[in-house]
Amino acid sequence: MISRDSSTTTAIVVGVDPDANPWGAVRWAATEAADRGLRLRLVHLVDTVRAADDLADFPSGQAAFHAGGRFLESAQAHAAFVAPGVEVSWELLRADDTVAIGQVAADAYFVVTGTADAEPRPDVFGATGYALFRHGRCVVVAVPGLPHLDRRTSSPIALVFAGAHGTATTENMIGFAFEEADVRGAPILAVSTGPDPGRAEIFQRWRAKFPDLPVLSRSVKDAAHLLDAIGDAQLVVIGCHDGEGNDGFDSQSFVRRAAGAIDAPFAVVRSCSDLT
Numbered sequence: 686m687i688s689r690d691s692s693t694t695t696a697i698v699v700g701v702d703p704d705a706n707p708w709g710a711v712r713w714a715a716t717e718a719a720d721r722g723l724r725l726r727l728v729h730l731v732d733t734v735r736a737a738d739d740l741a742d743f744p745s746g747q748a749a750f751h752a753g754g755r756f757l758e759s760a761q762a763h764a765a766f767v768a769p770g771v772e773v774s775w776e777l778l779r780a781d782d783t784v785a786i787g788q789v790a791a792d793a794y795f796v797v798t799g800t801a802d803a804e805p806r807p808d809v810f811g812a813t814g815y816a817l818f819r820h821g822r823c824v825v826v827a828v829p830g831l832p833h834l835d836r837r838t839s840s841p842i843a844l845v846f847a848g849a850h851g852t853a854t855t856e857n858m859i860g861f862a863f864e865e866a867d868v869r870g871a872p873i874l875a876v877s878t879g880p881d882p883g884r885a886e887i888f889q890r891w892r893a894k895f896p897d898l899p900v901l902s903r904s905v906k907d908a909a910h911l912l913d914a915i916g917d918a919q920l921v922v923i924g925c926h927d928g929e930g931n932d933g934f935d936s937q938s939f940v941r942r943a944a945g946a947i948d949a950p951f952a953v954v955r956s957c958s959d960l961t
Contacts, residue, residue, distance in 0.1 A: 696724040696774075698793035698817065701760050705811025706799025710828045711764050713950055714797040719768040721868070723794055727760050727775040729753045730786070730813045753777045780812070783820050790821020795952070800829045800944040809944040818953070824861055826920075827943075828950045841874040841901065842866045843918035843949075846884060847908050847939050853956035854924045855884050861954050862922045863891045863898065869919070872899035876914045878907055908939070912946045921951035 699714045701707045711727070718725045731749045757775035764773045778785050790796055798814025810818055810827055818825045844862040846855075866873045875888070892900060903914045915921055925940050943951050 696726040696793060697721075698726045698728055698789055698796045699760075700796060700798040700811065700814035700817045701727050701729050701757060702799065702801070702811030702813050703756060705801040705814060706828060706830060707756075707760055708763055709831045710797050710799035711760050712767050712831065713826075713828045715764040715768040715771055715773075717797075718771045721794070724772045724774070725764055725768075726789070726793070727757050727764070727773065728778060728789055728813060728817070729757050729775070730778050730780040730816055732780040732812075750777055780816065783816075786816050787820040787822075790817045790823050793817075793821070793823050795824045795826055796821060797826045797828065797950075800827050809941050824857075824952050824954050826950050826952045829944055830948050839871070840917050840919040841872045842869070843874045843876060843915040843921045845911050845915065845921060845923045846875070846877040846881070847911050847923060851956060852883065852887070854954065856887055857956065858922055858924045858954045859884075859887050859891050861952060863895050865920060865922070865952075866898050867895050871919060872901060874915065874918060875900065875902045876905065876911055877902075878905055878911070912943060915947065915949070918949050921947060921949050923951055923953060925953050925955050 697714050697718045699710055701711065715725055717723075731753050754775075754777060757777065761773050761775050764771065776789070778789070796814070796817045798810040798817070800809050801811045809815075810825065814825065814827070842862050842865050844858065846858075862873055865871075877884075892898070905911055905914050912921075921943070923940065923943060940953055
């Protein structure tokens with residue numbers, strides 16, 4: 686059963702990068718933190734090796750850390766403006782400190798990041814967001830642009846089934862979607878290319894736990910049309926497996942396509958997402 690206990694995971698973590706929609710990510714995360722009574726923790730990675738190469742006149746990394754600190758101070762001010770009652774902190778981490786990066790993600794209620802504008806690049810979340818995604822175990826919510834906060838009350842949570850993710854990812858996807866729908870008082874819209882007996886069994890189990898949530902379903906002819914069917918969803922939930930699927934579907938490419946195709950925040954859930 687999914688349980689993100691706010692008594693132990695009291696902060697929403699935002700991976701903030703200048704080239705990955707930082708203000709949209711901070712705005713959405715600050716609003717979520719205010720609604721849930723959580724703290725907000727802003728994180729930015731500094732590549733000290735590259736900084737030393739580019740800024741030979743400075744001690745290794747000092748200039749990069751100084752610039753990163755000023756950037757995070759601006760992000761902190763933006764968060765305070767959006768959600769004045771939320772406690773906001775910020776932290777700079779070395780890009781090569783994978784242990785610290787993983788711990789920050791592990792301590793998060795969930796991680797929020799913007800999406801990078803530069804194409805092509807594999808880290809659609811930006812460097813900090815991608816590192817948190819890679820080294821952490823939690824759900825990552827990517828915010829492609831300025832979020833439509835007016836969608837929050839009535840628009841559905843879209844649960845998009847693309848490819849065969851395997852039991853663990855499917856369980857985490859469905860559980861996360863139902864918990865988010867319950868928190869928001871929103872309906873669920875399940876979008877797929879057709880029925881799947883294993884998925885249906887998991888879905889019905891979660892539906893029994895939240896019997897009052899309205900559930901809609903929509904079927905499309907192939908994976909290329911999945912994202913066209915989400916409508917005005919306030920949050921889209923998709924899966925991303927690491928060698929778990931057995932149908933040849935490239936879920937990571939689907940995540941990259943989602944970043945450029947939809948304007949709603951989307952949650953990327955994996956089999957290893959720390960949801961238990």
